[in-house]
Amino acid sequence: MTLVGVESSEVLAQEKPKTEQHDGYVKGNMLPITPQIKMIKGVVKEANVPLPGVNIVVKGTTINTQTDMDGNFRIEAKKNDVLVVSYLGYTSFETKVDENNFYAIELKPSENHVTLGVVIVCKKRTFLGRIFHSIGNWFR
Structure with missing residues (x-):
């Protein structure tokens, strides 16, 4: 089997690539190196009792989460x-x-907040509701 070329018989060889090295000089756009994002885990407690619903926020961002029931x-x-x-x-x-x-965080109660022991919620009755309630009290 033979190959016949119709074009010219000129042979071209690939040249060695030219490399240049300049200390302290970067050509083109540079990408800033950003710190690696990693997954942080932890537990929030007070006197060795887990606190559910605690807010954790990365300061200066909108990245946030809450603690689970444990x-x-x-x-x-x-x-x-x-x-x-x-x-x-x-x-x-x-x-x-x-x-x-992993971070084990211990929160301390604030001295600025007053804790109420009991909260009572009442529903206001309508006019007819008050009348029927008072009539019902007669038969007790």
Whole structure:
């Protein structure tokens, strides 16, 4: 089997690529290196009792989560971000994210809030409801 070429018989070889190295100089657009986002897990307690519904927010962002019924939470954050932990009736707590992936946070009751023992909710009766109720009391 033979190959016959109709064009020219000129043979071209590939040249070696030219490389240049300049210390401290980058040509073109540079992409900034961003810190890695990692999953942070933890538990929020008060006197070794888990607190459900505690708010955890990455400070300066809209990234937030709440603890589950066992006081556990998961949130995505970068190293050096600040987690703000807050709960009604407790002093807010801030912690900086470091190499740890698990945080055990202990909240302390706030001295500025007064806790009420009993809350009573009543429904106002209509005019006819009041009349029928008072008539019903006659037969008791």
